[in-house]
Amino acid sequence: MQEHPENDPQYKGLSVKHGVYSPPVVNPYLIKRKKRQDLSSGEYVEQILKGNITVLSQAVTLLESRKAEHQVIAQEVIEKCLPHSGKSVRIGITGVPGSGKSTSIDAFGMHLIRERNKKLAVLAIDPSSERSKGSILGDKTRMEELSRETSVFIRPSPSDGSLGGVARKTRETIILCEAAGFDSVFVETVGVGQSETAVHSMVDFFLLIQLPGTGDELQGIKRGIMEMADGIIVNKADGNNIEKANLAASQYRNALHLFPLPASGWSPKVMTYSGYYKQGISEIWDMIYEYIDFTKKNSYFDYRRNSQAKYWMYESINEQLKNHFYQSKEIEKELIINEKKVINSEISSFIAARNMLNMYFKQFCFEI
Numbered sequence: 001m002q003e004h005p006e007n008d009p010q011y012k013g014l015s016v017k018h019g020v021y022s023p024p025v026v027n028p029y030l031i032k033r034k035k036r037q038d039l040s041s042g043e044y045v046e047q048i049l050k051g052n053i054t055v056l057s058q059a060v061t062l063l064e065s066r067k068a069e070h071q072v073i074a075q076e077v078i079e080k081c082l083p084h085s086g087k088s089v090r091i092g093i094t095g096v097p098g099s100g101k102s103t104s105i106d107a108f109g110m111h112l113i114r115e116r117n118k119k120l121a122v123l124a125i126d127p128s129s130e131r132s133k134g135s136i137l138g139d140k141t142r143m144e145e146l147s148r149e150t151s152v153f154i155r156p157s158p159s160d161g162s163l164g165g166v167a168r169k170t171r172e173t174i175i176l177c178e179a180a181g182f183d184s185v186f187v188e189t190v191g192v193g194q195s196e197t198a199v200h201s202m203v204d205f206f207l208l209i210q211l212p213g214t215g216d217e218l219q220g221i222k223r224g225i226m227e228m229a230d231g232i233i234v235n236k237a238d239g240n241n242i243e244k245a246n247l248a249a250s251q252y253r254n255a256l257h258l259f260p261l262p263a264s265g266w267s268p269k270v271m272t273y274s275g276y277y278k279q280g281i282s283e284i285w286d287m288i289y290e291y292i293d294f295t296k297k298n299s300y301f302d303y304r305r306n307s308q309a310k311y312w313m314y315e316s317i318n319e320q321l322k323n324h325f326y327q328s329k330e331i332e333k334e335l336i337i338n339e340k341k342v343i344n345s346e347i348s349s350f351i352a353a354r355n356m357l358n359m360y361f362k363q364f365c366f367e368i
Contacts (some may be wrong), residue, residue: 048081049180055179059074060176061154063172063176065168074172081176081179084176084179085176085179086305088182088183089183090203091185091186091205092203092205092206092207093187093189094206095235099235100236102188106144107275107278107281108281110145110285111145111278111282117180118183118284120146120151120152120153120185121180122146122152122188123185123187124188125157125187125250127197153180153182170198187199187203196225196228201312204304205231205291206230207288208231210232210242210248210252226252226256227262230262232249232256232268235268235273235274236275236276237272238277245272249272256270264298265297265298266294272337275356325360328360338355
């Protein structure tokens with residue numbers, strides 16, 4: 001029997017060609033790679049130290065995972081990478097939404113890798129929805145030039161409901177990035193809530209981005225955020241905004257004179273620039289490196305890093321206690337009962353909390 005009956009001699013004038021040979025769906029030249037779950041902690045570390053971006057991304061995903069087995073491997077990786085970390089310059093970048101943080105990071109980063117031959121890691125914190133718990137993770141779309149550079153690692157992470165929108169494992173991610181050879185790290189905050197406090201506790205230089213002509217310069221002169229800033233830059237100083245930007249910068253300088261000198265001994269500087277037109281970028285980097293040199297000479301640089309390490313030790317203790325409390329099956333059942341009592345006004349919220357904690361601490365023979 002012929003493959004195509006139309007090719008039979010009785011059908012004159014008809015013919016069917018065999019067509020083009022179709023290769024198999026699976027590429028025979030594709031090298032089979034190990035899945036992420038199959039890698040040991042040693043293999044993770046080996047690839048991270050080689051600068052393997054794919055494995056670095058997978059390791060960060062393990063860090064962000066809530067699965068216990070993932071956390072075990074992740075902590076082993078961090079411990080082995082720790083001796084290879086600490087050699088980067090860590091810069092925190094904050095500002096109100098719309099101040100141009102992502103555009104500025106794009107401009108700052110391109111200057112850093114092209115003019116100063118640095119390798120850059122950008123950790124962008126994306127706020128998670130309180131309703132759906134999801135995040136857009138779209139910061140890369142506003143860093144058009146950086147996202148095309150092979151020497152840049154951009155990692156948007158969900159805030160996951162942690163302090164002020166700061167990702168739970170951002171500091172550990174910094175360690176992994178440094179072990180992978182990145183000598184500059186940006187940490188971008190969501191610009192809301194208490195995120196600035198947490199980011200300030202994991203970076204060497206804290207940069208505050210402000211806007212001119214918004215009518216709330218006095219609103220921007222807040223003691224908390226101004227005292228944390230090591231440098232203040234006024235964005236969008238271009239076109240008709242130049243005069244407004246200079247005025248805003250002058251007001252911020254006057255406000256800084258009212259505050260006591262920071263523990264670093266460094267007097268924060270105020271500068272203007274344009275992230276969109278990339279004007280004034282080099283001067284900002286000169287300021288940042290001047291600060292780094294200044295704090296290294298007076299030993300504040302190491303003091304600040306040591307204080308941060310101690311701070312995050314206590315933060316980790318608090319986090320582990322909280323997780324252990326809520327993971328208890330007995331506590332989970334009792335919480336539902338106490339919730340109903342609080343809603344029905346049978347007991348107060350404070351008494352319910354005390355009862356729950358007493359139940360939790362009973363196994364340690366301790367009551368509050």
